Amino acid sequence: MDLTYSAADEAFRTEVRTWLEDNLAGEFAALRGLGGPGREHEAHEERLAWDRHLAAHGWTCLGWPVEHGGRGLPLFWQVIFHEEYARANAPARVNHLGEELLGPTLIAFGTPAQQQRFLPRIAAVEELWCQGYSEPNAGSDLANVQTRARLETGPSGQQDEWVIDGQKVWTSLAHVADWCFVVARTEPAGGDGSARRHHGLSYLLVPMDQPGVEVRPIVQLTATSEFNEVFFTGARTAADLVVGRPGDGWKVAMATLGFERGVSTIGQQTGFRRELDAVIALARGNGTIDDPVLRDRLARASAELEVIRLNALRTLSLDAATQARLGSTSIAKLLWASWHRTLGELVMAVRGSDGLFATGDPADGGLDEWQRLYLFSRADTIYGGSDEIQRNILAERVLGLPREVRGEPKGAS
Missing domain, CATH: 2.40.110.10 (Butyryl-CoA Dehydrogenase, subunit A, domain 2)
Incomplete structure (x- = not known):
């Protein structure tokens, strides 16, 4: 896996970065950092307008084939887009499930009539x-x-x-x-x-x-x-x-889950790095960085995140059959979910008692960003496939261990 960037790659990165800088302005300037897990209620209509702005300028469905309304960009350029989108702190997309999950599923398994009916509306962010x-x-x-x-x-x-x-x-x-x-x-x-x-x-x-x-x-x-x-x-x-x-829904559903853990996860890792950098800055600001145990935990989190990023890139370089044989998507889910949940615990340790009190009613914005991170990250190891299920998949389908016993064994009282 070659992780070096060519001159063409860097030119594309500059194009993406410049466009985002120019367009996350005016009516869209206030959307930076809004939305995402635990915060999907934030500025939904405004973020929907932003998604449609992206579509109008050719920044949706980058990896879809051209004949299906995409741009057919190479994988590395898709990675670059998601990295730059996250670095720009651009708002969370409201069309993720259509563009990143259902769209590729219809391209792989849908009939021509289904593709013609749904793909253009997904690409244009007309249907969610x-x-x-x-x-x-x-x-x-x-x-x-x-x-x-x-x-x-x-x-x-x-x-x-x-x-x-x-x-x-x-x-x-x-x-x-x-x-x-x-x-x-x-x-x-x-x-x-x-x-x-x-x-x-x-x-x-x-x-x-x-x-x-x-x-x-x-x-x-x-x-x-x-x-x-x-x-x-x-x-x-x-x-x-x-x-x-x-009757073939299992195969199609598993393919959708594979797309869910595709190239957009690179943007997720970049967002995690921004969160970690902010936690480190917080620790420097309140002096907790001087605690050797806490400093070691922050250093460990930084090293682990780099491993997660490199593993994600390696996974993207493999074909689907190899990913399935190695259980790559289950490994990736286990890695990032546990890491992010631990980050939520780490930020509370950095804040100390200051992080224990809400400023008001949580339903009315009484939680700050770190309290929301801690609370919502408790779900990371559950949604999108729980840790227990991911470990069973690796044990049974990759390592060939006996299947988990379901229900009471025969003769049990």
Whole structure:
């Protein structure tokens, strides 16, 4: 893996940096640093306008093929864009789920009709998406999904439709999404210990604005509500809005998760570096940097973050089959989630007793940025695939260890 930058790479970096400096001004100047995990409530409409501004100037879907509305840029240039976007402290994108997850999934598995219907609207940030994976009894264990879908003749009597019943949970941004990509069971599964648990799932594209869909916010530790419960009660979508073949939803869903942990994670690492630098500056400012134990923890965090960044770059250089064989995406999730949760604990140690008191009602902005970081980072090792599930994936699929025993063994009292 060659990490040196060519003259063309540096020219592109300059182009990105200059454009961001020129455009994060005027009406968009106040958006710097807004949004992101735990802060998605901040300036949503303004950030949506910023996303559409990016789209109008060709800064969305950089890695998509040109024939699908992207720019077809090489991987290294996509890395450079995400690095510079994070360094500019540009606002968190509201179109991430559509652009980085569903778009590449449709390019890989969608029909021409699905691609023509959805990809242009994703690229232009005209339709927003949410992800219908987790359920109350199927969080990271996606094979245990119980939401069901069946084909029925639609009310018009002219076209079959999928009718969906079930519940999804932890659905980020469902309250502002136009569509949801939903994993639902369309055929019976095998026993718990069988590979057939993964069989019979389908990957459906479901409109959110319909009578059979109810969204209920979930209040977080930060007193904000960026994710939700979603109830489907006779919700409908067209029969042809299944991605891949019916019953092949597991394969499609796993591909989406692979895209989720793709090139945009480089921007995440750059954002982590900015947070760590700010914590170090805070420690210097209040004198806690002189504590040798705390100084050692800060140094360790810096070294670990560099390892995470290099591992992410190495992972991006591998083909999909090699990534799956090595369990690269699970390793990456374990690394960054634990690191970021530890950073939340570290900043509280740097602040000491000063960090223990909110200035007001947390629901009304009473938490400062470090308190929000600490509280929301407690969830890092849970969302996007919990640590326990990632370790099971590595143990069973990479190391070939026996599968985890599910439920009580036979004969147990």
